[in-house]
Amino acid sequence: MTTTTLPPGKKTEPVSAPDKGITDRARSERKLGWLLAGPAFAVMLLVTAYPILQATYESLFDYRLTDPENRSFVGLTNYWVILTDSLWWESIGVTAFITLVTVAVELVLGFGLALVMVKALRALRPVLRAAILIPYAVITVVSAFAWQFAFDINSGFVNSWFTWLPGVAADTDWFGDRWTAILVICLAEIWKTTPFISLLLLAGLAQVPEVLQEAAKVDGATRWQRMWRVTIPNMKAAIMVALLFRTLDAFRVFDTIFIMTNGANGTESVSFLAYRQTIARLEIGLGSAVSVLLFLCVVAIAFSFIKLFKVDLAQARGE
């Protein structure tokens, strides 16, 4: 059995087509595009490129904030210190684990919520969408505190309400063990960001042509077959974009860990490691090097999504 998608060729000519044979109209549209996007692009460069370059420069120095006079150039020594330290690799492992688990669960849950939003009665839709979006509107630190209080051994309700679940007892210290702490961190992250992924998937669902669904129905396809053979293949671009955005976001997890465990019991993420070196330890050089390595990880993730999984950001916009 094959999947069903619309044939290519209906797309408008992309503005970024080769110069050769470009029409006057396309040229003027391109110019307008630059004029409209240019200022925002310049601001982005200023607020992102400048700190990245600054951090890259600082990472080549042995520089403590309270001792600027003894700042000295050390080349790539900071990178060597980081990459030969087991703590770095442990943090990479924790970060990758949290990223994989949260993004996978969020994708499934987010897809379910997007379907609910699409299928809901017209009158219910606005209320439903608002209700689903509420967690995303909550500040991460507030959400982390809320989840921490819920699972706290003294003040939390989880230990008294859920003792019927295997592994949950009145004296379960959720933050006293690595894996239970990571579980609560993941739950908080999933609750907070599933609405984001469901919004992106909702946009993808809206793009699936109704005509294909009807054709499949006429051909006798079951609901399940329509989902796997029609809906999902037609929103692949939206799924990949949602995955890319959330993976990049999840890899930089910080707030929830900071509030819940402060990095205790092996729950330190890479961002947390950067914070500890730069802000707590005041070693600007070493901390900048951790930040640069984190940046390179994020670039690698984005690159692999775009090149290996062939994510087409333009297609996700419906061009």
Place this chain on the structure above:
Amino acid sequence: MPYAAGRPGPEKRATTIRPAARRTRGRPVAAAASLLVTAGTLVACGGDSGGASSLTWYINPDAGGQAEIAARCTEASEGRYTIETALLPRDAASQREQLIRRLAANDDSIDLMSLDPPFIPEFAQAGFLAPVPEDVAQRVTEDVVESAVEGSTWDDELVAIPFWANTQVLWYRKSVAEAAGLDMEEPVTWEQIVQAAEETGTLVGAQGARAESLTVWFNALIESAGGSIITDASPEDPAQIELGLDTEAGQRATEVMKMVAESEAAGAAFSTSNEDSSATGLESENGGFNVNYPFVYPRALGAVEAGTMDASVPEDYAAAIYPRVDEDEPAAPPYGGINLGVGAFSESPELAYEAAECIVSDENQAYYFVTNGNPASATSVYDDPEVLEAFPMAPVIRESLELAAPRPQTPYYNEISVGIQRSYHPPSGVDPGRTGERATELIKAVLAKEDLL
């Protein structure tokens, strides 16, 4: 250093508006708003303070005591200065981070700051504290407990003003000690209280969470065992700092830590227990013993007043000197509290020191002790009848302060403390034979910038 009378405070500077901006065409609403703000500012500038210099005091969160003291000193200055308070983050480590980042950027809005003693050497070494005038130094160290003076000193020089001096005592339930047959008039050891708690099915509360409080506990244990975390501070070269973790005293401290954490009396959440949660343990039905700061007592009285606790609970409370590690060695309880630093970039350091002297006056320390539960550094306050009425255990606190041992004095305290937290957490997982050696290796490598933290 000269100071400018009438220097505008942060609020005043923030609301300065250029005339040109107000004249912008087509913005009548903005212009009206600007005028309102300016008018409001002018009204705020006038009134009682007149031409008073505005001093900003960065305070740690408390029950409102420091804001009240600021108001009292403003009034007492008779218009020469006003003290405005700015709130720092909740925990000591975050307070340090915020102050250091501001001071590294030469922030002149910091006139006075409430500093946690172990971070004072770092501030002083970096040149972030204005020198204490000799006459001020003499006045503020008279009749002050030794540990508070020591905590304000770096490189044999007083660099901060002792304000309030905290110490941990052994809080216990009188009924539990009696049931266990423990004579609390005599010094007790950790073994004795753990045994008593196990016999009576109650809790021994300490701070096992991976936080600064763990270092506080470990420091008290190693000092009580006759050792020290740092044996040679080497202020010039951090890589040469000598540690006393891999010693007999370090091993003994680790043994006691493990014994407490592994005992039935430690409770399920020992590895995430901090000052607040261990105080909650003492308040609970299973409450037995808790090494903690004096706030435990007013906290319980407050709960009774709020109707959330039975009055019989705090009536059952009593305090004794911190437990000993070894029977024949006196305990070295933790020393904490807050000392006042004057910002090196303050435009009014002389006025700031004048204000600091007002803040630490005996009357204000007594007020702070009685209302906020923060013990005074001035010894005379402990004879104040009002203090003795509010804190019947004040003499124990005073004695504890005399015995207290400060945490390591070094500009690299953060590295040492976080290194200890990483190595000795969870407390039940420590190995008396190996942890000291591993912690020494880690901290040495971190100080030599060869390891991450």
